[in-house]
């Protein structure tokens with residue numbers, strides 16, 4: 386897996402974990418955008434301050450914030466209101482660290498022009514925050530050029546998807562989100578022909594949880610759809626190139642808000658329909674729901690996924706530590722049931 390070093394950021398990294406934050410917007414303001422899935426997993430940082438290991442605290446939120454707070458290359462942290470744990474995380478950053486933190490309001494409803502306008506105004510507010518940190522207010526041409534650069538890289542990345550194993554593609558996606566760079570596929574990454582196609586759905590994966598791909602591969606499976614919050618489900622929609630040169634900020638907002646199906650949408654029917662179609666289109670034979678202990682959002686919907694999808698579902702609860710023996714035994718039993 387590609388590594389992102391602290392020195393690369395030179396104290397200029399603006400980090401976030403939400404897919405609703407456009408990397409293009411952060412980059413256009415003169416910072417290094419980094420959507421982190423904690424690829425450089427470091428257990429010491431995960432359990433170090435400011436957020437303690439305790440009941441009720443989402444391990445993913447804790448890990449993300451503790452890693453960011455322990456990285457001297459981080460200039461600011463952006464969180465979103467899409468879950469209560471992250472809202473609380475923003476309070477804790479402000480309480481226990483000196484790192485500037487921006488809490489962006491992302492509307493849960495998505496159907497009306499009003500909520501789209503609200504999201505666009507929140508991007509503007511984020512822009513003011515970045516300028517207050519010493520960033521630059523981007524001109525239209527610069528923003529449009531940065532957006533085209535990112536779009537080109539996303540297309541290059543997606544062009545590799547069919548040929549790569551589920552794990553390789555997931556790592557490349559996470560690397561792109563974290564560094565903005567796309568590496569070429571390697572021969573040994575190729576998808577296994579006779580593997581049992583499965584899909585992941587759920588919370589973001591962190592560094593050590595990428596091992597889940599290997600655990601399933603050991604039982605002859607490949608993950609052909611990664612609909613976790615670090616997977617391809619949360620990529621923005623393609624930009625409207627006709628409007629891009631004249632009104633890039635509006636095009637950016639349109640591609641990032643309401644464009645991908647999310648568990649926090651209200652209503653959130655889109656994600657169930659989207660996943661059902663993925664199962665049908667890809668011949669998926671089983672779904673693995675991956676969620677963290679204390680994550681109400683994903684926990685609340687497991688049974689609905691189970692009922693609406695035409696294939697068996699395995700529910701895995703992670704606590705932020707290594708994948709335990711119990712989870713591995715359940716995976717084995719699930720795979721045996723599919724053979």
Ligand code: SF4
Pocket residue numbers: 443444445446468469470471588589677679680681682683
């Ligand atoms: S895993 Fe769940 S609780 Fe944790 S930050 Fe994500 S949505 Fe929130």
